[in-house]
Amino acid sequence: xxxxxxVEQIKKKKSYLCVGLDTDPDKIPxxxxxxxxxxxxxxxxxxxxxxxxxxxxxINTAFYEAMGPRGWxxxxxxxxxxxSTHLKIAxxxxxxxxxxxxxxxxxxxxxxxxDAITVAPYMGADSVQPFLEYDNKWTIVxxxxxxxxxxxxxxxxxxxxxxxxxxxxxxxxxxxxxxLMFVVGATQAEAFSAIRSWLxxxxxxxxxxxxxxxxxxxxxxxxxxxxxxxxxxASRAIIYASEKEDFAEEAxxxxxxxxxxxxxxxx
Amino acid sequence: xxxxxxVEQIKKKKSYLCVGLDTDPDKIPxxxxxxxxxxxxxxxxxxxxxxxxxxxxxINTAFYEAMGPRGWxxxxxxxxxxxSTHLKIAxxxxxxxxxxxxxxxxxxxxxxxxDAITVAPYMGADSVQPFLEYDNKWTIVxxxxxxxxxxxxxxxxxxxxxxxxxxxxxxxxxxxxxxLMFVVGATQAEAFSAIRSWLxxxxxxxxxxxxxxxxxxxxxxxxxxxxxxxxxxASRAIIYASEKEDFAEEAxxxxxxxxxxxxxxxx
Numbered sequence: 001x002x003x004x005x006x007v008e009q010i011k012k013k014k015s016y017l018c019v020g021l022d023t024d025p026d027k028i029p030x031x032x033x034x035x036x037x038x039x040x041x042x043x044x045x046x047x048x049x050x051x052x053x054x055x056x057x058x059i060n061t062a063f064y065e066a067m068g069p070r071g072w073x074x075x076x077x078x079x080x081x082x083x084s085t086h087l088k089i090a091x092x093x094x095x096x097x098x099x100x101x102x103x104x105x106x107x108x109x110x111x112x113x114x115d116a117i118t119v120a121p122y123m124g125a126d127s128v129q130p131f132l133e134y135d136n137k138w139t140i141v142x143x144x145x146x147x148x149x150x151x152x153x154x155x156x157x158x159x160x161x162x163x164x165x166x167x168x169x170x171x172x173x174x175x176x177x178x179x180l181m182f183v184v185g186a187t188q189a190e191a192f193s194a195i196r197s198w199l200x201x202x203x204x205x206x207x208x209x210x211x212x213x214x215x216x217x218x219x220x221x222x223x224x225x226x227x228x229x230x231x232x233x234a235s236r237a238i239i240y241a242s243e244k245e246d247f248a249e250e251a252x253x254x255x256x257x258x259x260x261x262x263x264x265x266x267x
Numbered sequence: 268x269x270x271x272x273x274v275e276q277i278k279k280k281k282s283y284l285c286v287g288l289d290t291d292p293d294k295i296p297x298x299x300x301x302x303x304x305x306x307x308x309x310x311x312x313x314x315x316x317x318x319x320x321x322x323x324x325x326i327n328t329a330f331y332e333a334m335g336p337r338g339w340x341x342x343x344x345x346x347x348x349x350x351s352t353h354l355k356i357a358x359x360x361x362x363x364x365x366x367x368x369x370x371x372x373x374x375x376x377x378x379x380x381x382d383a384i385t386v387a388p389y390m391g392a393d394s395v396q397p398f399l400e401y402d403n404k405w406t407i408v409x410x411x412x413x414x415x416x417x418x419x420x421x422x423x424x425x426x427x428x429x430x431x432x433x434x435x436x437x438x439x440x441x442x443x444x445x446x447l448m449f450v451v452g453a454t455q456a457e458a459f460s461a462i463r464s465w466l467x468x469x470x471x472x473x474x475x476x477x478x479x480x481x482x483x484x485x486x487x488x489x490x491x492x493x494x495x496x497x498x499x500x501a502s503r504a505i506i507y508a509s510e511k512e513d514f515a516e517e518a519x520x521x522x523x524x525x526x527x528x529x530x531x532x533x534x
Contacts, residue, residue: 062367066370071339076335098414103291103327103332104332111333122409122420124415124419125415126416145364146364147390149394151391153388153430158423158430170420
């Protein structure tokens with residue numbers, strides 16, 4: 001999916017919501033657990049319920065890998081189920097030497113039909129570039145993450161800049177706002193204005209709203225640009241909105257609340 | 268596998284060789300390619316041929332993920348085939364917020380029987396700690412990698428130190444030499460003496476010998492300690508030693524050459 005199509009979807013839906021499918025088999029409703037295809041059935045119900053409120057789905061690969069080989073199949077079946085109107089993100093945090101990153105790109109952009117993948121920047125340019133070589137695909141590089149551990153390295157100074165700042169500015173030169181996004185955690189709201197000032201055009205994938213406590217209002221006020229330029233992810237707050245048979249309906253309600261709030265900020 | 272067992276194997280085999288199973292379906296010998304289980308048959312033949320010369324196998328997850336869901340099964344069947352005398356490393360470069368890293372740890376240490384996993388440090392302590400919580404398992408954190416891109420961030424100064432130095436010293440405080448190793452690329456030989464001086468006891472997983480050009484002699488002279496303290500990986504130089512039917516025999520010859528050279532350095 002290219003940038004034009006993504007921006008069209010955002011304007012049409014009045015939403016920049018991404019729904020995170022961090023599906024833990026232990027947390028799905030009891031009435032589904034007995035089914036052999038419980039996780040897939042859960043994902044399909046969540047997708048059906050939230051399609052109108054969001055523009056993207058983010059599949060957290062860890063939760064599928066933890067299920068063993070069948071988990072990789074469920075991930076494949078889930079990503080195939082997401083319609084082409086929605087940006088399909090593999091939240092995989094990959095990155096390795098060039099010939100290995102090429103294999104990861106093949107895994108997520110060819111063997112699986114993802115539109116985007118999250119990538120860790122530590123190993124530098126040749127670990128990121130193989131992902132950028134694909135047309136109409138997105139590489140989403142970690143900038144400033146939402147977790148407490150961001151303080152250990154990302155928020156340490158490298159010369160006059162924070163490491164995350166050095167990383168984002170350097171990585172920005174390897175791609176362009178049509179094939180490169182950055183992860184910026186919603187819990188880092190005080191940094192959003194500065195980040196938007198150096199990167200006026202890029203999309204930021206923003207986790208950390210909901211269970212992690214970030215403020216949708218604050219990050220929207222600081223970082224929306226003319227194309228929105230944000231994809232705000234909520235996972236647990238939506239997919240585990242209810243533990244009962246009404247889980248999909250409750251997920252729809254929470255996703256619609258995010259969409260309604262976003263619609264206001266987009267005006 | 269705990270440290271005592273690993274060191275016993277190194278002393279018994281007179282080897283600190285790790286064989287990297289970066290198996291690319293396009294590069295396996297023609298006579299195997301027709302078989303439906305070609306990659307698994309290739310891996311088993313390489314393992315049978317190199318068992319006596321090495322103490323560890325490293326499975327590069329990217330190559331298996333690139334095959335789709337069947338690749339994850341082949342990875343599982345391969346790791347089950349490796350005997351318990353050998354340290355089984357998932358070269359996966361994972362790392363995410365705490366609840367996600369816990370899922371990755373579950374994927375590689377419970378759903379799959381790996382002894383060790385490589386982890387990227389960018390996101391800080393809570394992205395690494397879930398892996399360290401497992402007894403008799405190893406977390407192998409990226410320090411100074413073998414690729415050209417190491418210059419982009421790892422070799423930039425953070426205060427008085429290089430980033431990789433800050434990372435290795437900080438991460439060392441999160442674990443101990445019995446559950447934590449570091450990746451240090453063989454192409455970074457000039458840095459090995461200094462790294463060994465700050466971390467006298469830790470094992471280093473050293474890729475980059477062979478196809479990437481690092482010198483086994485130089486890194487061994489600079490960084491062997493009383494328990495060896497090194498696991499030197501070769502992948503392409505061993506597994507693709509021949510493209511013909513004799514591939515396993517040629518792999519055995521190359522692996523034995525590394526073992527013989529290591530045996531000299533261990534004295």
